[in-house]
Amino acid sequence: MACKTLLAAGIAAKFQDEVREGVRLAVEQSGGVVPTLVGFLANHDPAAATYAEWTGKACAEVGIKFDLRKVERTQLEDELMAANVDPSVHGIMIYYPVFGSSQDQYLQNIVSPAKDVEGLCHTYRYNMYHNVRFLDPPTNAKKCIIPCTPLAIVKVLEHLHIYNPMLPYGGRLYGKTIAIVNRSEVVGRPLAALLANDGARVLSVDIGDVLEFHRGSGLQHRQHQVMETTLTADEALRQADVVITGVPSPNYKVNTSLLKDGVVAINFSSARNFNGDEVKKRAAMYVPSIGKVTVAMLQRNLLRLYAYQRADVEGAKAKQA
Amino acid sequence: MACKTLLAAGIAAKFQDEVREGVRLAVEQSGGVVPTLVGFLANHDPAAATYAEWTGKACAEVGIKFDLRKVERTQLEDELMAANVDPSVHGIMIYYPVFGSSQDQYLQNIVSPAKDVEGLCHTYRYNMYHNVRFLDPPTNAKKCIIPCTPLAIVKVLEHLHIYNPMLPYGGRLYGKTIAIVNRSEVVGRPLAALLANDGARVLSVDIGDVLEFHRGSGLQHRQHQVMETTLTADEALRQADVVITGVPSPNYKVNTSLLKDGVVAINFSSARNFNGDEVKKRAAMYVPSIGKVTVAMLQRNLLRLYAYQRADVEGAKAKQA
Numbered sequence: 001m002a003c004k005t006l007l008a009a010g011i012a013a014k015f016q017d018e019v020r021e022g023v024r025l026a027v028e029q030s031g032g033v034v035p036t037l038v039g040f041l042a043n044h045d046p047a048a049a050t051y052a053e054w055t056g057k058a059c060a061e062v063g064i065k066f067d068l069r070k071v072e073r074t075q076l077e078d079e080l081m082a083a084n085v086d087p088s089v090h091g092i093m094i095y096y097p098v099f100g101s102s103q104d105q106y107l108q109n110i111v112s113p114a115k116d117v118e119g120l121c122h123t124y125r126y127n128m129y130h131n132v133r134f135l136d137p138p139t140n141a142k143k144c145i146i147p148c149t150p151l152a153i154v155k156v157l158e159h160l161h162i163y164n165p166m167l168p169y170g171g172r173l174y175g176k177t178i179a180i181v182n183r184s185e186v187v188g189r190p191l192a193a194l195l196a197n198d199g200a201r202v203l204s205v206d207i208g209d210v211l212e213f214h215r216g217s218g219l220q221h222r223q224h225q226v227m228e229t230t231l232t233a234d235e236a237l238r239q240a241d242v243v244i245t246g247v248p249s250p251n252y253k254v255n256t257s258l259l260k261d262g263v264v265a266i267n268f269s270s271a272r273n274f275n276g277d278e279v280k281k282r283a284a285m286y287v288p289s290i291g292k293v294t295v296a297m298l299q300r301n302l303l304r305l306y307a308y309q310r311a312d313v314e315g316a317k318a319k320q321a
Numbered sequence: 322m323a324c325k326t327l328l329a330a331g332i333a334a335k336f337q338d339e340v341r342e343g344v345r346l347a348v349e350q351s352g353g354v355v356p357t358l359v360g361f362l363a364n365h366d367p368a369a370a371t372y373a374e375w376t377g378k379a380c381a382e383v384g385i386k387f388d389l390r391k392v393e394r395t396q397l398e399d400e401l402m403a404a405n406v407d408p409s410v411h412g413i414m415i416y417y418p419v420f421g422s423s424q425d426q427y428l429q430n431i432v433s434p435a436k437d438v439e440g441l442c443h444t445y446r447y448n449m450y451h452n453v454r455f456l457d458p459p460t461n462a463k464k465c466i467i468p469c470t471p472l473a474i475v476k477v478l479e480h481l482h483i484y485n486p487m488l489p490y491g492g493r494l495y496g497k498t499i500a501i502v503n504r505s506e507v508v509g510r511p512l513a514a515l516l517a518n519d520g521a522r523v524l525s526v527d528i529g530d531v532l533e534f535h536r537g538s539g540l541q542h543r544q545h546q547v548m549e550t551t552l553t554a555d556e557a558l559r560q561a562d563v564v565i566t567g568v569p570s571p572n573y574k575v576n577t578s579l580l581k582d583g584v585v586a587i588n589f590s591s592a593r594n595f596n597g598d599e600v601k602k603r604a605a606m607y608v609p610s611i612g613k614v615t616v617a618m619l620q621r622n623l624l625r626l627y628a629y630q631r632a633d634v635e636g637a638k639a640k641q642a
Contacts, residue, residue, distance in 0.1 A: 074532070074547040077450075101527075102506040105426045109443045122430045122443060129398075185423040206422075211395070226395040 001262070003280040008292040011159045015296035016062055022303045023063040026310070035306040036065040037091040037117065037298075038083050042073040047270075048095040055093075058295045064302060073098050077110055084112040090309055091117035091302040105185070114309065117301040119145035120186065128190055131197045131223040142308050145301050149268060150191040152293040153244060154198075156266060160285055162242060163198070171215075174199035179236045181205045181254070182246030187268065191244070196224035203229070203236035210236045234258055242266065245273035256282050266290065322583070324601040329613040332480045336617035337383055343624045344384040347631070356627040357386040358412040358438065358619075359404050363394040368591075369416040376414075379616045385623060394419050398431055405433040411630055412438035412623040426506070435630065438622040440466035441507065449511055452518045452544040463629050466622050470589060471512040473614040474565060475519075477587060481606055483563060484519070492536075495520035500557045502526045502575070503567030508589065512565070517545035524550070524557035531557045555579055563587065566594035577603050587611065 027034055037059060041052050052068050059066035067089075071079050076098060083089045092115045098104050108120040113135070116124060127133070127144045135142040146154075157163055163172040178195055182188035183206040192204045196213035202224075204211045210231040213224050237243060237254065242264040245254060250271045256278040259265070266287040267273045279286055348355055358380060362373050373389050380387035388410075392400050397419060404410045413436045419425050429441040434456070437445060448454070448465045456463040467475075478484055484493040499516055503509035504527040513525040517534035525532045531552040534545050558564060558575065563585040566575060571592045577599040580586070587608040588594045600607055 072549070074549060101504070102423060102426055103504075103510060105423055106443075106446065106506060109430075109447070122427070125427065126430070183422070183424075185427060189424060228393070228395060 001284065003283045003286050005280065005286045005288065006156075006160070008287070008290050011156055011287070011290075012292040012296045015155065015293065015300060016058075019064075019296060019299045019303060020062040026303065026306060027063070030310055033310070034063070034065045035090050035302055036067060036088060037093065037302050038067045038069060038089050039093050039095060040076060040079060040083075041068060041070045041095045042076045042098045043095065045095075045097065048097075052095055054291075055295060055298070058292075059299065062299060064299060076107065080107070080110045084110075084115060087309075087313075089115065090306040091115050093118050093298065113145075115305060116145060117148070117298050117305060119147040119151075119301065125185075125190065129193050129223070141311070143304065145304065146194070147186065147190050148294050148297045148301065149187045149290070150194050151297045151301075152290050153187075153191055153266065153268060154194055155293055155297065156287055156290055157195075157242070160264060160287075162264060167199070170197070171199040174215075176200045176241050177203065177239050178242040178244065179203045179205055179240035180244045180246070181233070181237075181273070182244075182269075183211070184246070187246055193224050203231065203240065205233045205236050245269060247271065247273050254279070259283065268294075322605065324604045324607050326601065326607045326609065327477075327481070329608070329611050332477055332608070332611075333613040333617045336476065336614065336621060337379075340385075340617060340620045340624060341383040347624065347627060348384070351631055354631070355384070355386045356411050356623055357388060357409060358414065358623050359388045359390060359410050360414050360416060361397060361400060361404075362389060362391045362416045363397045363419045364416065366416075366418065369418075373416055375612075376616060376619070379613075380620065383620060385620060397428065401428070401431045405431075405436060408630075408634075410436065411627040412436050414439050414619065434466075436626060437466060438469070438619050438626060440468040440472075440622065446506075446511065450514050450544070462632075464625065466625065467515070468507065468511050469615050469618045469622065470508045470611070471515055472618045472622075473611050474508075474512055474587065474589060475515055476614055476618065477608055477611055478516075478563070481585060481608075483585060488520070491518070492520040495536075497521045497562050498524065498560050499563040499565065500524045500526055500561035501565045501567070502554070502558075502594070503565075503590075504532070505567070508567055514545050524552065524561065526554045526557050566590060568592065568594050575600070580604065589615075 023035055039052055039055055041048060056066045056068060083092050092111050096104055098107055109122050111121050113121055113123045124145050128146055133144055134140040135144055167174055173195055178200045180188055180192050180202060183204050192202045192213040196202045196215055199215055202213040204213055210229045212227050212229050215224055237258040244266045246268045248269050248271060252273055254274050259282050262284040264285045265274050265279050265283045268290045344356055360373055360376055362369060377387045377389060404413050413432050417425055419428055430443050432442050434442055434444045445466050449467055454465055455461040456465055488495055494516055499521045501509050501513050501523060504525050513523045513534040517523045517536055520536055523534040525534055531550045533548050533550050536545055558579040565587045567589045569590050569592060573594055575595050580603050582603060583605040585606045586595050586600050586604045589611050
């Protein structure tokens with residue numbers, strides 16, 4: 001069987017179209033308030049600068065105003081706090097690393113949930129892990145923001161029909177075993193939780209151990225559970241229907257011979273974690289990178305936060321009138 | 322001049338006496354509600370087990386009930402949430418590392434501010450960095466919890482009369498240069514902020530750079546500011562009136578020949594970062610470790626949180642009556 005290779009640009013296209021149309025309507029309905037994303041660049045990392053430039057281009061393509069602010073790392077917290085309360089700013093993102101230490105996680109929590117397009121503040125992380133989908137129960141008008149890269153991978157999996165629409169919402173990955181080679185707090189662990197919340201059995205592979213995330217037997221559990229396993233990384237790869245990799249090293253390559261025939265292979269690392277020629281002989285579908293889908297999700301999150309902020313503005317006006 | 326060596330036990334004694342008396346009064350006034358600290362041990366690290374045992378003994382000595390709960394790391398978050406809402410638990414602490422990754426910082430934020438004796442959740446960290454000293458302005462009945470180890474070092478500096486009581490509160494370190502060799506989020510950076518908030522010029526030494534924390538010229542600034550420097554670690558040590566070390570490695574030793582005559586040397590690492598014989602020839606005062614003061618601060622924080630919880634219980638009763 002031939003492997004189908006899917007590029008991020010193709011998957012992202014429909015989301016970009018949706019965002020473009022969303023921006024057009026937003027500007028029209030607000031009488032000209034252009035959705036505005038502020039990106040903070042507080043390092044001298046060329047990769048971050050490239051990503052920032054790329055965000056800017058992608059925003060220009062869909063009509064979002066992107067304002068890149070280069071600041072000193074020692075000034076970043078003050079700048080974030082100013083942007084948090086500036087009504088002309090609808091979304092905020094930070095190009096990491098800033099300090100390259102756990103101080104960066106402190107900075108994630110300085111961004112207001114009202115403007116956190118990356119979904120990395122504790123409120124969104126907590127809600128995601130606990131499968132809390134709305135910020136304002138019981139009204140449920142404001143959906144929680146989901147971190148961009150994990151969300152992009154969910155959208156890729158939907159595009160590939162790994163999510164089965166015949167199954168009930170919240171259980172559409174039931175029956176699937178998905179290995180994720182990465183357990184970072186920014187992508188690997190939230191992704192494991194999201195996929196487990198949607199019914200998958202997730203094998204989370206990190207240096208040293210494999211954890212299993214699942215919903216328990218059946219679909220009755222409200223949120224995922226995590227358990228220790230004695231599996232090796234190789235055993236996890238052997239069992240997986242879908243393998244998702246995010247190892248930020250050019251030296252790491254998945255051993256293709258371990259994979260099931262007909263596996264689905266997705267890489268979100270900037271390094272290529274699969275040997276393309278090899279994996280195409282084994283996989284049913286292969287997605288070598290997802291960056292453009294991630295940026296589309298960033299924009300989607302921005303539009304959502306913009307809508308909530310506009311609703312608050314209009315609500316306040318209506319109250320006054 | 323002979324160096325005065327001060328041991329943590331001696332410095333901790335008066336705080337232990339205060340806590341013991343505070344516990345006695347608390348039990349008496351509440352009709353027998355014993356302040357209760359729950360420690361969660363979710364690793365197999367012998368150092369953590371020893372620290373837990375030590376906490377237990379120190380609590381027994383002052384009349385605090387210490388309840389050590391050994392749990393699986395995959396169950397810790399659920400256990401923390403249960404303890405957060407259990408009225409018989411007044412304080413919660415976690416023996417780190419749990420996952421040994423940035424997931425541990427997520428766990429810090431799961432502990433309710435009402436019970437966070439370690440002061441490591443975002444609310445307390447944010448308030449400390451921003452020099453916000455009360456949880457409930459403008460009432461100002463509830464003081465913020467300050468992380469135990471930084472607080473212990475402040476108390477050590479007060480004990481050594483480095484804080485000058487002739488100066489106004491909030492500026493009692495004005496004129497002092499203090500080098501801190503450690504910039505962790507748990508000790509080094511919060512300590513730098515606290516000391517700068519109190520008027521010191523702090524040189525924060527990390528691998529690769531030295532940052533300066535200060536209050537700006539005079540005492541007019543509400544909170545500390547941070548600026549880059551081109552100082553080397555050696556230059557920072559040369560300028561320091563007080564050197565505080567926290568490098569968790571037996572191989573790191575401060576080069577004593579760099580230090581000022583009459584320097585004050587304080588080590589909070591479990592490793593000995595000063596060569597004792599050498600530093601005693603140079604320093605005016607030397608504190609080789611501070612562990613017992615840290616545990617006393619943990620207990621002090623517990624008593625404070627106990628008092629706030631009791632006040633809430635009594636307030637609710639009064640409202641009902």
